Amino acid sequence: MSDVLELVDVSVVRDGRALVDRVSWSVAEGERWVILGPNGAGKTTLLNIASSYLFPTTGTAQILGEKLGGVDVFELRPRIGMAGSALAERLPRSQTVLQTVLTAAYGMTAGWQEDYEEVDEARARAFLDRLGMSDHLDRRFGTLSEGERKRTQIARALMTDPELLLLDEPAAGLDLGGREDLVRRLGRLARDPYAPSMIMVTHHVEEIAPGFTHVLLIRRGKVLEAGPIPEVLTSANLSRCFGLPLVVENRGDRWTAQGLPLT
Ligand SMILES: Nc1ncnc2c1ncn2[C@@H]1O[C@H](COP(=O)(O)OP(=O)(O)OP(=O)(O)O)[C@@H](O)[C@H]1O
Numbered sequence: 001m002s003d004v005l006e007l008v009d010v011s012v013v014r015d016g017r018a019l020v021d022r023v024s025w026s027v028a029e030g031e032r033w034v035i036l037g038p039n040g041a042g043k044t045t046l047l048n049i050a051s052s053y054l055f056p057t058t059g060t061a062q063i064l065g066e067k068l069g070g071v072d073v074f075e076l077r078p079r080i081g082m083a084g085s086a087l088a089e090r091l092p093r094s095q096t097v098l099q100t101v102l103t104a105a106y107g108m109t110a111g112w113q114e115d116y117e118e119v120d121e122a123r124a125r126a127f128l129d130r131l132g133m134s135d136h137l138d139r140r141f142g143t144l145s146e147g148e149r150k151r152t153q154i155a156r157a158l159m160t161d162p163e164l165l166l167l168d169e170p171a172a173g174l175d176l177g178g179r180e181d182l183v184r185r186l187g188r189l190a191r192d193p194y195a196p197s198m199i200m201v202t203h204h205v206e207e208i209a210p211g212f213t214h215v216l217l218i219r220r221g222k223v224l225e226a227g228p229i230p231e232v233l234t235s236a237n238l239s240r241c242f243g244l245p246l247v248v249e250n251r252g253d254r255w256t257a258q259g260l261p262l263t
Contacts, residue, residue: 002029002065004164004197005050010059012045019045021221022059027214032190032198034208034229037218038242043201046218047084047166050199052076064163081157081196084168088153093142097133097152098124100141104159127155131185147178151185167200171207183209187253205233210253217241
């Protein structure tokens with residue numbers, strides 16, 4: 001298996017502070033990673049490097065076999081699918097759901113044209129169907145609920161047939177039903193052998209979908225642990241990561257975590 005992402009001794013320094021501090025991390029083809037850590041730990045910073053939008057201050061980052069700094073990022077970016085609130089803010093609110101997904105095939109966030117290929121439209125419809133959005137194809141993106149918006153974004157991220165899929169807090173802001181619906185859909189995607197390698201940022205172990213294979217725990221810019229979920233996602237490691245005593249439980253193929261009561 002080849003690496004889709006390889007960070008060696010990567011730091012990102014801003015105003016004299018390391019947001020990400022000497023991180024070495026490899027993601028092999030087919031792996032599905034979760035990045036877990038408290039607010040401000042550096043999760044989004046890591047994802048921004050993986051998406052080629054942020055270059056390390058020191059260290060080297062290789063994405064899909066290409067070294068950041070030595071490759072034209074405009075050739076690299078279509079190979080990476082992204083869904084997250086930063087991107088959602090750039091999507092025009094007046095575009096329909098179908099248009100929102102279809103424009104991704106042309107590397108755009110906007111610019112509806114009449115001459116999109118039928119084959120692209122069929123693909124967009126199929127991805128939206130998979131994400132449970134078939135009933136909303138003509139709805140304006142700006143009128144969607146948070147959950148519908150997240151699912152549209154994931155369909156959009158898949159549209160370019162990416163080799164690496166990056167999801168930044170896909171379940172943030174969803175109610176219980178919305179979260180569980182999304183986790184089921186992400187689980188189906190994660191278990192699909194033809195789906196791209198995946199990296200998902202989250203704050204909650206409850207949002208880890210079945211089929212995800214690895215977890216990276218980050219705190220204050222440093223990687224605490226990284227490896228297969230059953231080995232790394234322990235009460236001791238999660239307590240260290242979030243800075244308070246936590247009990248992690250695994251039921252079936254899902255995870256929960258609870259703080260111990262104050263004495
Ligand atoms: N451009 C910047 N200049 C200075 N500090 C920054 C910059 N971007 C991010 N930071 C800081 O870097 C730290 C890590 O930010 P990052 O967004 O990666 O954390 P995160 O783990 O994704 O947090 P959250 O869970 O709250 O989204 C934070 O303290 C943030 O305030």
